[in-house]
Amino acid sequence: MVGARPEFVQVAMLARALRREHEEILIHTGQHYDAAMSEQFFSELDIPEPDLNLGVGSLPGPEQTARLLEGLAAALRRFAPDFVIVRGDTNSTLAGALAAKALLLPLAHVEAGMRSYDRTMPEEINRLVAGRIADLHLTTDAAAGARLAAEGITRGVHVCGDVMYDVFLRTRSELGAAAHATEPMPDAPYDLLTLHRAENTDDRERLRAILAAFEDAPHPVVFPLHPRTRARIAEFGIALPAALRVFEPQPYRRMVRLECGAARIFTDSGGVQREAYFAEVPCVTLRDTTEWTNTVEAGWNRLTGASTEAIRAALRAPAERPSAHPPLFGDGHAAERIVAVLESPEAAEIAAVAHAVRRARGLVPA
Numbered sequence: 001m002v003g004a005r006p007e008f009v010q011v012a013m014l015a016r017a018l019r020r021e022h023e024e025i026l027i028h029t030g031q032h033y034d035a036a037m038s039e040q041f042f043s044e045l046d047i048p049e050p051d052l053n054l055g056v057g058s059l060p061g062p063e064q065t066a067r068l069l070e071g072l073a074a075a076l077r078r079f080a081p082d083f084v085i086v087r088g089d090t091n092s093t094l095a096g097a098l099a100a101k102a103l104l105l106p107l108a109h110v111e112a113g114m115r116s117y118d119r120t121m122p123e124e125i126n127r128l129v130a131g132r133i134a135d136l137h138l139t140t141d142a143a144a145g146a147r148l149a150a151e152g153i154t155r156g157v158h159v160c161g162d163v164m165y166d167v168f169l170r171t172r173s174e175l176g177a178a179a180h181a182t183e184p185m186p187d188a189p190y191d192l193l194t195l196h197r198a199e200n201t202d203d204r205e206r207l208r209a210i211l212a213a214f215e216d217a218p219h220p221v222v223f224p225l226h227p228r229t230r231a232r233i234a235e236f237g238i239a240l241p242a243a244l245r246v247f248e249p250q251p252y253r254r255m256v257r258l259e260c261g262a263a264r265i266f267t268d269s270g271g272v273q274r275e276a277y278f279a280e281v282p283c284v285t286l287r288d289t290t291e292w293t294n295t296v297e298a299g300w301n302r303l304t305g306a307s308t309e310a311i312r313a314a315l316r317a318p319a320e321r322p323s324a325h326p327p328l329f330g331d332g333h334a335a336e337r338i339v340a341v342l343e344s345p346e347a348a349e350i351a352a353v354a355h356a357v358r359r360a361r362g363l364v365p366a
Contacts, residue, residue, distance in 0.1 A: 001072065001085070003031035003056075003092030005041065006271040009252060010087050010110065010163040012045035013170070017335040019048070021343075025079050029068050029092040030055035040251050045167065051079075058228075061091060061122050068095035076103050080364065082351045083108055083342060086130055089123035089270075089291075097130040104363060106347075106354045110163065110338060112137035113144030118289040121199070123270075127291075135350045138338050140329055143294055156346065160337040161330020164271060168278045169332045171256045185261060186245060189219050191315070192262040193244070194272050196226035200286060204236045206306040210286055213311035217243035221266070222258055224250045263319040266311070273301060280325055284314045294328045 002011050011026065018024040028038070028050035041047070054071040056064060072095050076084065084100035086093045087110040100107045109130045116124050131137065137153060139145050140162040148157055193214070200206050211233075214221055223244045225233075233240065240246065250258065256275070259265060265276040268286040273295060276283035283301040295301035299322040304310035330337075341347060358364045 001027045001029060001092050001096040002050075002087070003029035003068075004090045006164065007087045007090065007092065008038065008041040008045065008047060009167050009271065012047050013163050013166040013335040014085075014110070014338060015048055017339045018342075020339075022339075024048070025052075025081060026050045027072065027075055027096075028053040029072070029095070030057060031064060031068065031090065031092050044251050044253060065091045065095050068092060069099055072096050072099040073102060076100060076105060081105065082355075083136075083347065085110060086134075087111055089114065089127040089130075091122070091126065093130050094126040097133055101133045104354055104358050104361065106136075106350045107134045108136040108138060108338075108342065108347075109134035110138045110160075111140055112157070113139045113146075113148040114291040115147050116289040116291040121289070123291075135354075136341060136347060138341060140334075141294065156350070158337070158341045160341065161332075161334030162274065163334045163338070164274055165278055165329040166332050166334050167252075168256065168275060171253055172260065172279075175253070175257055175260070185257065186220060186222050188261060189263045189319075190245075190261070191217065191219065191221045192258055192265045192267075193221050193223045194226070194265075194267045194269050195223075195229050195286065197268040197287070198228070200268050200306060201226075201229045201232045203306075204232075207232060207236065208238055209306045209308045210311065211238060211241060211244075213308045213315065214241045214243050216312070217241070217315050219243075219263075220245050222247060222262070224248065224255070224258075264314070266314070274329065277301070277325075277328065280321060282319055282321060284311065286311065298322065298324070298326055298328065300325070 002008055015024055026048055030053055052075055056067045068091060076099055083106045085108045086096040097107055112131055114127055118124055135156055137148055137157045138160045142159050145157045145159055221244050224247045259275050260279045262281050264282045264284060266284045266286060267273060273283055273285055273292045277295045277300050285301055285303050288305040304314055
């Protein structure tokens with residue numbers, strides 16, 4: 001089940017690995033804000049055509065989750081899969097997990113065990129719920145497994161690495177290809193800004209404070225403008241600083257090029273925080289908390305929240321790279337490890353027990 005940008009990126013490698021030996025049913029929930037942004041990821045990353053697109057669209061969180069739950073429950077009754085795979089912490093993750101367990105289907109949670117410990121974030125609630133009811137917890141690193149253990153979750157936990165890192169490595173290796181060398185790039189030095197989270201964009205004062213920090217940026221700031229952010233800037237009547245170079249939302253490969261060429265990356269995106277680390281570019285996170293605390297601890301990421309002064313200070317500081325870059329997200333083979341877990345005797349036993357229970361409850365033919 002996929003519904004938003006990080007999930008599109010993750011499924012690119014995982015679908016390829018799964019389909020070598022198995023039948024994968026791909027459900028696109030359509031929760032992504034902009035259909036065009038969704039379609040360009042599917043095309044560019046060679047993601048298989050979804051078997052079903054629910055087309056839910058952008059709605060307030062509770063309403064969107066309710067619509068997703070209804071559609072996904074109907075889809076799971078129809079397909080009756082051996083395992084349901086959800087990813088990360090989106091509303092699609094929550095609805096997919098609830099639908100799977102309501103129908104007594106086995107559930108695997110990719111990117112399990114991430115925590116910001118901020119329950120005002122909808123994403124934190126989504127990953128907490130998915131984590132409590134999943135049968136297999138497929139983590140990006142050992143620290144995520146330790147967090148699950150602290151919550152009493154010790155069964156079915158496997159360190160697999162980050163599928164987004166798999167895709168990033170493949171894409172970066174292709175950037176020098178002649179087919180992509182003609183894409184124009186901004187002159188260096190430049191910083192990169194992404195801004196889309198509701199906590200920042202739907203709050204007039206937070207949005208104004210963040211953008212004000214770039215008024216006197218020392219060099220250009222490339223700003224791929226998310227549709228949500230564009231709408232709120234217009235609604236709130238905020239004038240964009242001259243240093244911001246506004247672009248349309250970027251395709252994945254182009255975004256990787258921009259990330260790799262940036263002096264610093266300013267973002268409120270969980271996925272872009274990781275991609276900054278993959279690219280070995282210092283990151284400034286425009287949030288009060290982050291689930292990717294390992295990048296902060298490694299010295300490659302700092303939190304500023306929406307503070308104009310803190311963001312401004314980060315802009316003016318030298319863009320220095322720490323001397324160490326530990327392998328926090330695996331070795332680029334997370335997709336294969338996830339498939340190996342799904343093929344394991346442990347997973348087979350989970351699926352067999354679930355099938356027996358469903359048969360006893362009359363959910364499958366005797």
